[in-house]
Amino acid sequence: MADWTDCLNFGLSVVRQTKEIILSAFDQQKSVKLKSSPADLVTETDQRVEKILISTIQNQYPEHRFIGEESVAAGERLQLTESPTWIIDPIDGTVNFVHRFPFVAISIAFAVNKQTEFGIVYSCVDDKMFYAQRGRGAFLNQTQLHVSAQEDVDQCVVVTEIGAERDDIALSTMTSNILRLLKLPVHGVRALGTAAVSMCQVATGAADIYYHIGMHCWDIAASALIVQEAGGVVMDTDGSEFDMMSRRVLAASSATVAGRIYPFIRAFPCQRDDDG
Ligand code: IPD
Numbered sequence: 534m535a536d537w538t539d540c541l542n543f544g545l546s547v548v549r550q551t552k553e554i555i556l557s558a559f560d561q562q563k564s565v566k567l568k569s570s571p572a573d574l575v576t577e578t579d580q581r582v583e584k585i586l587i588s589t590i591q592n593q594y595p596e597h598r599f600i601g602e603e604s605v606a607a608g609e610r611l612q613l614t615e616s617p618t619w620i621i622d623p624i625d626g627t628v629n630f631v632h633r634f635p636f637v638a639i640s641i642a643f644a645v646n647k648q649t650e651f652g653i654v655y656s657c658v659d660d661k662m663f664y665a666q667r668g669r670g671a672f673l674n675q676t677q678l679h680v681s682a683q684e685d686v687d688q689c690v691v692v693t694e695i696g697a698e699r700d701d702i703a704l705s706t707m708t709s710n711i712l713r714l715l716k717l718p719v720h721g722v723r724a725l726g727t728a729a730v731s732m733c734q735v736a737t738g739a740a741d742i743y744y745h746i747g748m749h750c751w752d753i754a755a756s757a758l759i760v761q762e763a764g765g766v767v768m769d770t771d772g773s774e775f776d777m778m779s780r781r782v783l784a785a786s787s788a789t790v791a792g793r794i795y796p797f798i799r800a801f802p803c804q805r806d807d808d809g
Contacts, residue, residue: 537617540594540643541651541666544619547589548639548655548662554582555624555637555657565631568606573697574627579603582623582639590619602751611806613750613778615646620777622751625654626727635659640729642754642777649777652755654729663733665762671736678763680786681738686717686793689741689786692731694724698747698803706801707746713797728782732756735784736763742790744770744783746800753782760784766791770798778806 555578563576583603590597598614601621605611613620619641624630626637635658642652654663663678665671671678683689691714695707711722723740725731728748734740736759743760745753754777757767766788768774770781772795780803785791 535645537643537645537650538666540617541653541664543590543593544641544643544651544653545662545664547586548641548653550589551582551585551639552655552657554578554585555630555639559630559633559637559658563631570697570699572628572699574631575603575606576624576627576631578630579624579627583621586621586623586639586641587619600751602749611750611809613644613647613807617643617645619643620751620754622729625729625752626725629726634726636725636727636730638727638729640751640755642751642758644754649754649758652758654733654755654759656730656733663736663756663759665736665759667758667762669762671759671762673733673737678736678759679738680735680760680763680765681741683741683786684789686719686790689719689790689794690721690723690739691719691742691744691794692723692725692734692740693744694726694728694731696745696747698801703747703801706799710744710798714794717797728752729756732782732784733759735765735786736760738786741786742784742794744794744798746770746781747803748780748782750777750806753777757782757784768795770795770800772796780804780806
């Protein structure tokens, strides 16, 4: 079995170097452009960070492939093959970044044969490096992560968000999901504005459930592995097997909690990431 530890360590070092670009731009005025909706934004920093990440990694591993949020937005075809592939979100939480709301992350997953081998989520403002390697556990900085032992859905904290899709069906689906969960009742519903960091809260045990519909593979591929390696479960919001291209995800502290919550979550139709 191939050992991808060198690639993981290289990824961690590249993220540590690149974070300064995000931090130094954080308090500055940004030039913002809209992408697919009024809540889907891009700044020069997103584009710059993605270019630097890809060129630095490509220099070291010229045979590897890349899926990058801003490269896809610029028209590159999104295709996950069997080849070693780095799946990159240069700034997860771009709306937060624009507003200086202090949750933004670099998210990098590395997949081989379409299976995630490691994931890195660096939460820049609070300097938290989450990472996991398949079969080797999940960590926050040097500390191993474990999901909460929560099995009772009534006592769960759920992290979710409305997301960037703003048509009527998406909005009514997402808001009615929150209403159903609040009436279960769960202990609380929270929203951070970055799918990657939100999912990592399940890995730390601070939250018990995360779900989202409409995000993309680069938002959740790394944190899905981090949750699994912390002992949690990751699935589709309909209870079927997790598929990073499906644009639906449910992460939970246990199979019991996941099984109890998914019947309350409805999805709206969205085009698969790899269907284009
Ligand atoms: C977004 C964030 C947000 C989620 C959106 C994503 P971006 O990613 O993860 O939390 O609700 O669905 O698109 O655009 O900031 O990289």
